[in-house]
Amino acid sequence: MHFLSLLPFGLFILVPGIILLYILKQKSQDKDISSLYLWRETYKNIEASTPWEKLKNNLLMYIQIAVIISIILALAGPYIANMGKESKNVIMVFDNSGSMNALYNEKESRLDAAKKKAVEYVEQWGGQVNVTLLCSNQNTRVVLSNNKDTRKIKEAIYSLDSTDVEGDLNGSVSMVKSMAEQWDSYEALFFTDSSLNLGKINGNLVDVSSQKDNASIDYISCEYTKENEISGVAKVTNHGRENINGDINLYVNDKIVKIEKTGEIKPGENANVYFENIPLKNKEESIVICAEWNEKDALEADNRSYTQLGVGEKTKVLLISEQNIFLEKAILTMEQVDLYKANSIEAANETGNYDLYIYDGVTPDTLPEGNVVLINPTETEGSKEIFSYKEENKEGAVVNINPQSYTRLIDNDFSFGVGKYKVLKPRGNAEIFLKSKKDSLGFIVERKKGKVGVIAFDIHNSDFPLQTEYPILMNQLLGQMIKTELLSEKVITAGENYEINQVSYTKEKVGVYSVSGESVEGTKEETLVVNFPTGKESDLINEVVQSNEKNKKEQNNSIGIIGTINIKPYFIWIAFILVGIEWIAYLKWK
Amino acid sequence: MEEKLFDGAFYAKLSKLRMSNRVKLTMGLSGGRKSTQKGNSVEFSDFREYMLGDDIRKIDWNAYGRMNRLFVKLFQEEKEGNYRIYIDGSKSMDYGSSNKSIFARRIAGMFAYVALYNLDRVYLTQLRERNTVPGKGKTGRQAFSKLLVEMENMTFEGNTNLHESIRKCPISGRGVSIIISDFFQEEDLEPMLRYLAYQKQEIILVHVLANEEVTPDLEGHLNLIDMETQRDFRVSMSNQVLKVYDKTLKKFRGNMEKLARKYRAHYLYVNTKDGLDKIIELSKKSQIMDYKS
Known part of the structure; x- marks a missing residue:
């Protein structure tokens, strides 16, 4: 027999208490009688007729102890392992979205509480259950697959990291459903603080929500009002159950520059706090601005919101081409680029200056x-x-x-076919990046007032655009020709993607990051700020509801243990029966 | 207020009672009771033929006239009856809301009254643990008041061995021995009965129990203390225990009855709550007493 919780065994302290009460109660009263003669005879008869008579005097005590033991065992959640025909597959899904960082109690976060509960289950299963661990926020990730080793499962549970990402466990429900198809039977446990529709899957929510008050900074928006002066607004939302009134600190590059009062904010409402004409000592190329809620609450990550000022302007590119959709698409893969198009050289000459000129099939007399x-x-x-x-x-x-350097993302064995091409001989030092035997089909020549890149064939007259490497190579080549920002986005919400050189990355924790990467100008470092998804993750007083298509029960907290027989109801029945017996015995022997 | 030992109602009941003729006496001084011996009295008993040496005054001349043979009249000799009344003086008798000691003395008084008014001799003895003093024989109606004073002065203490105490009292000749007790004693009662039977005593055992002993109203865990020995005994009361007690009591009475039958003794069992009427009824039933006609 195994138990879900050992804590109720502490109640065994009541058993000696009952015995003590009986001992005290049994302090018998003195009673004078004429003679003990008949009483002695009586007891001889009793002992002779019923050997259990001695026990009977304390039978009520024994029954009461048995009732207490039954109740304690029932509270401990007893079950017999390895008795069911069901297979023993459990999928544990951990919600590690931003709200799981909120305090569950004074000491631990909701995620910590979830881990603790999960470890309790794992220890009770005693290595008899195949456990699959999933970790889910907006994406679902398999942490551990089909493992019985208690130590490894516990390690995997403890290794789960918290994130500040917006949560959506519906994806995990789909994943559980598809994973479960391989088993005859299974059970899924979702450790979460959010309501969830489990559909038809055999699952239960393990509720780790806690009704806590919280306030969040939803955003901070700033602009230069003068050369060395900024103004901005921060939005504060009260997600709690009581009015709040506090301070918002404004930081510029980690230095506090202003503190503003929010005023009284009612539960569920928000307030805009304005920062006006904040002078800056020096106008820097890029500054990080942070608004901070100065009060302590249940969720710390949403108490700060970041933004950046001074991000560079977009690059202007002029494409002179009659029609080249392949080229247009390739150019548009570049971030921070504004593409202008012209049909002829004449039309191009009428416009202003550009950061990059692309001549397709035509060449001007003067570059x-x-x-x-x-x-x-x-x-x-x-x-x-x-x-x-x-x-x-x-x-x-x-x-x-x-x-x-700019072909590093392309495999060196890459090749494609060209129908016709022009045999050109570069002047001076040229970087040749495409060649066919001795002919140079692609090269870059440095000149005093810029670079000139040459591709010596008509793109339409080759299978180059049909290759997957085409957009990558073109992006890198064009990037080599113009100045570009390293980061596609400089202000993101946790969990959103940002790109460096066409490769997507993400950050799951809020904060200010220094990101470095190889750009066409060499290794570059830029600042990325990551904000908390306050819209969905900051409300901590939502009630958790489990919807299930199988049985429309809501908030089912009872966790069935796979492959086991739950014997808790039997102990409850035994307790009831014993109370009945005691009642009858009491009436009979009174 | 202490209960009065003998009251008007008590005397009213006694006035109509008399001892039954069943008890046959052969020894003793002349008295008011008919002896089995033939002797000089006015009570005619029988006829027999005249023999030499017979008192010619007793010849029935009328019979001679009718049958021409000499017959002499035989008359029953009137003898004095000896009543020995033993009251158990142990502490256990001083028990019960309707106290056994009072009831026992009333019973003793009843027997003494009836005996004395029949011109019999009464020996009243209180059986004590030590120094049991045999009662002196008293006769005549005026002796009754002395016996009452004696009984009123009785105290009930200690633990009495009935047999041992009775043996300390000399018994001469036939008589009636009335033992009034609760008979709660570890020692066997048979030697006592055997002794009294040997002494040619008509034995009357009056078994007196208080209502609290017949139907004990006890519950819970009790430390029962014996009033005589001060020894204690822990008992957890329950319906079952009380049922077994009741059975034990019945068995005890049954054994007493059996023992009495063995020695041709009368066994009168009475609950103090039933009063003297019960003992009178039982006495009549056992033909120990009857009403004066």
Whole structure:
């Protein structure tokens, strides 16, 4: 027999208490009688007729002790392991969304409480249950698969990290459903503080919610009002059950610059706190601004909200092409780029300056200052300073990569076919990145007023755009030609993606991060700020409701143990029966 | 207020009683009771033929006239009866809301009254643990008041062995021995009965129990203390225990009855709450007493 909880065994202290009460109660009263003669005879007869008579005097005490023991055993949640025909598969799903960082009690967070409860279950199963651990916030991740080793399961549970990500356990429900198809029977335990519709899966919520008061800074928005002066607004929401009134601290690059009162905020309402004309000592390229709720509450992560000012302007690119959808798509993969298009060189000359000029199939007589890309160029005066024209239309070739820093994301074995190409000879020191035997089909030439990149074939006349490497190579090449920001986003919410060089990353904890990466200009470092998803995760007084299509019971806290027989009801019945017996015995022997 | 030992109602009851003729006496001084011996009295008993030496004054001349043979009249000799009344003087007799000691003395008074008014001799003795003093024989109606004073002065103490105490009292000749007791004693009662039977005593055992002993109203855990020995005994009362007690009591009475039958003794069992009427009724039933006609 196993028990869900050993705490009720502490109540065994009551048993000696009952015995003590009986001993005290049995302090018999003196009674004078004429003679003991008949009483002695009586007791001889009693002992002779009923050997259990001696016991009978204390039978009520024994029954009461038995009742207490039955109740204690029932409270301890007894069950017999390995008795059911059901298989022993349990999927434990941990909600590690932002709200799980809130305090469960004075000492531990909801996630810590969930881990504790889960470890209790695992210890009770005693290595008899196959446990699969999932960790879920907006995505679901398998932490441990089908493992019986109690030590490993416990380690995996303890290793679960908290995040500040917005939670959505519906994904985990789907995953549990598909995982469960491999088993005849299973049970899923969702350790969460949120309501959840379990659908048809055999699962239960383990509620780790706690009704706690909380306030959050939903956002901070700032702008320069003068060269060395900023103004902004922060929104504070009261998610608690009582009015709040506190201070908002404003930090610029970690230095406190202003403290503002929020005024009285009623439960469920919010307030905007304005920071106006905050002077800055120096205008920096980029500053991090933080608004902080100065009071202690149940969830700390949402007490700060960050933003950045001074993020660079977008890069302007001019594409001169009759029609090249492949090229347009490739350019649009670049972040922070505004694409302008022109059909002819003449039309292009009428506009202003651009950070990058891309000539597709045409070549101007005079190359503009700055960065230029020539695709399938023609021989003009302007092109002579970049390359010399050797042959007009050379028949097909297989083009290979000539490794450069900006081709590092492409496999060195990559190749594609070209129907016709122009044989060009670069002037000066050129970086050749595409070649076919001895011919250079792609290269970059440095000049005084910028770089010129050349692709010596018509993209349409090759299978290059059909390759998966095409957008990557073009992005890297164009990135090499222009200045770009390393980060696609500089202010994100925890769990949202940001990109560096077309590769997505995410941050799961709020805060200010320094992110470095390889850009076309070499290794670069930028600041990323991550905010808490206050919209869904800051409300801590929601009631947890379990919906289940099998039985429409709500808030079912009783956890069935897989492959076991729950014998708690038997002990409750035994206790009732014993109380009945005691009552009858009491009336009979009174 | 202490209960009065003998009151008007007591005397009223006694005035109509007399001892039954069943008890036959052969020894003793001349008295008011008919002896089995033939002797000089006015009470005719029988006829027999005249023999030499017979008092010719007793010849029935009328019979001679009718039958022409000499017959002499035989008359029953009137003898004095000896009544020995023993009251158990142990502490256990001083028990009960309707006290056994009072009731026992009333019974003794009743027997003494009836005996004295029949011109019999009464020996009243209180059986004590030590120094049992045999009662002196008293006769005549005026002796009754002396016996009452004696009984009123009785105290009930200690633990009495009935047999031992009775043996200290000399018994001469036939008589009636009335033992009034609760008979709660560890020692066997048979030697006492055997002794009294040997002494040619008509034995009357009056078994007196208080109502609290017949139907004890006890519950819970009790430390019962014996009033005689001061020894204690822990008992947890229950319906079952009381039932067994009742059975034990019945068995005890049954044994007493059996023992009495064995020695041709009368056994009168009475609960103090039933009063003297009960003992009178039982006495009549046992033909120990009857009403004067």
